[in-house]
Amino acid sequence: MGRLWERLHRLGRIGADDHGGVTRPGFGSAHAEALALVATWAREAGLETGRDDIGNLIAVLPGRDQDAPLIGLGSHLDSVPNGGRFDGALGVVAAVEVLQTLREHTVRPRRGLAALGFADEEGNTFGIGVMSAQLWTGEIGPERYASIVDGAGRSLEAHLRAFDVPGLPVVARPALAAYLELHVEQGPVLDEAGASAAAVEAIVGISRTTVTFHGQANHAGTTPMALRRDALWGAAELALAVRDLANASGERAVATVGVFEVSPGATNVIPGRTRLRVELRSPDEGRLATLRDEVDALVTTAARRNGLSATIDPWHHAPAVPMHPAVLRATQDALVTAGLPERTMPSWAGHDAKVLARRLPVGMLFVPSKGGLSHTPDEDTDPRHCAAGAQALLHAALRLADGPTL
Ligand SMILES: [Zn+2]
Numbered sequence: 001m002g003r004l005w006e007r008l009h010r011l012g013r014i015g016a017d018d019h020g021g022v023t024r025p026g027f028g029s030a031h032a033e034a035l036a037l038v039a040t041w042a043r044e045a046g047l048e049t050g051r052d053d054i055g056n057l058i059a060v061l062p063g064r065d066q067d068a069p070l071i072g073l074g075s076h077l078d079s080v081p082n083g084g085r086f087d088g089a090l091g092v093v094a095a096v097e098v099l100q101t102l103r104e105h106t107v108r109p110r111r112g113l114a115a116l117g118f119a120d121e122e123g124n125t126f127g128i129g130v131m132s133a134q135l136w137t138g139e140i141g142p143e144r145y146a147s148i149v150d151g152a153g154r155s156l157e158a159h160l161r162a163f164d165v166p167g168l169p170v171v172a173r174p175a176l177a178a179y180l181e182l183h184v185e186q187g188p189v190l191d192e193a194g195a196s197a198a199a200v201e202a203i204v205g206i207s208r209t210t211v212t213f214h215g216q217a218n219h220a221g222t223t224p225m226a227l228r229r230d231a232l233w234g235a236a237e238l239a240l241a242v243r244d245l246a247n248a249s250g251e252r253a254v255a256t257v258g259v260f261e262v263s264p265g266a267t268n269v270i271p272g273r274t275r276l277r278v279e280l281r282s283p284d285e286g287r288l289a290t291l292r293d294e295v296d297a298l299v300t301t302a303a304r305r306n307g308l309s310a311t312i313d314p315w316h317h318a319p320a321v322p323m324h325p326a327v328l329r330a331t332q333d334a335l336v337t338a339g340l341p342e343r344t345m346p347s348w349a350g351h352d353a354k355v356l357a358r359r360l361p362v363g364m365l366f367v368p369s370k371g372g373l374s375h376t377p378d379e380d381t382d383p384r385h386c387a388a389g390a391q392a393l394l395h396a397a398l399r400l401a402d403g404p405t406l
Pocket residue numbers: 076087088121183351
């Protein structure tokens with residue numbers, strides 16, 4: 001699959017920035033140029049190629065059953081600022097590669113296939129992550145387009161009106177029977193294991209809580225240790241206990257305290273108040289619920305042991321999204337058909353697939369990220385692994401396209 005590799009690198013030159021990376025925010029000129037380039041490849045491959053009215057690339061290989069909903073394959077064409085050449089791009093280029101390969105071998109599955117390139121997944125233009133997938137499903141409806149604005153105050157509506165890819169027709173979004181996404185892992189697991197690819201079992205749920213410990217600010221010299229109500233002590237105990245909770249999960253959860261504020265924040269004042277944010281992620285929704293309860297109990301214990309009071313504000317919860325069982329099976333079998341060992345893992349990051357899974361059967365495949373690096377110019381994946389992932393994507397797509405209704 002030299003073509004896949006070559007195209008990935010040609011695409012990576014669009015939006016190339018001065019720091020060796022790719023900066024291709026959704027709906028910007030580099031994004032439009034990237035869409036045009038991939039559309040050219042798709043059209044040259046004989047696919048029915050266009051874009052929809054919300055800036056997504058759509059290239060179709062019709063199936064034998066013209067009325068059947070399509071199997072969508074894809075990912076996103078935008079990038080984070082100073083990002084890498086693989087995040088998103090691999091899934092789009094591989095989708096076109098799969099459709100092109102099938103056409104070259106005159107394989108015509110029962111259901112048609114659609115290669116999709118979503119406009120805005122990273123959320124760097126409007127501050128809304130996985131935005132295009134939400135526009136696709138209608139979770140964000142047209143009535144909101146005017147009120148979604150970028151950093152310069154320009155609305156999504158205005159962006160869409162101005163968005164133009166010369167020569168590329170605007171087409172209707174096809175009905176999808178299922179969606180498959182090949183993506184770089186963006187973590188170190190497959191690279192560490194020396195594996196080529198994995199099927200994704202679930203996209204992790206994320207739970208975020210703000211915990212505030214209240215003590216008594218006081219003189220750091222005159223207050224004896226035994227008489228202190230130091231709010232930092234509770235917070236510090238909690239941060240380490242949360243780490244131990246995740247460590248005890250058998251790699252089925254991660255926990256992060258990424259915000260830790262001490263107030264009043266002076267060298268000679270005992271902290272009267274600390275505020276920290278605890279983020280939990282797990283592919284198992286049940287485990288996530290248990291972990292949340294355990295964190296609540298830890299807060300109570302840490303407050304009591306240190307003579308503090310505490311408040312808990314659980315302000316964010318996105319449930320874990322399991323992949324559709326039949327689509328997961330198709331991706332697992334596809335690895336074996338592609339000559340790879342069967343391997344399954346969670347996705348610890350969010351993807352377009354996470355949003356689409358709320359409306360249709362979805363599955364994902366991962367290939368390794370060298371050194372576990374992503375969202376950096378150092379993002380890299382061995383060409384062998386990219387090819388293996390695309391092979392598995394092809395087999396999974398065929399299985400779904402010719403298989404029973406999901
Ligand atoms: Zn991505």
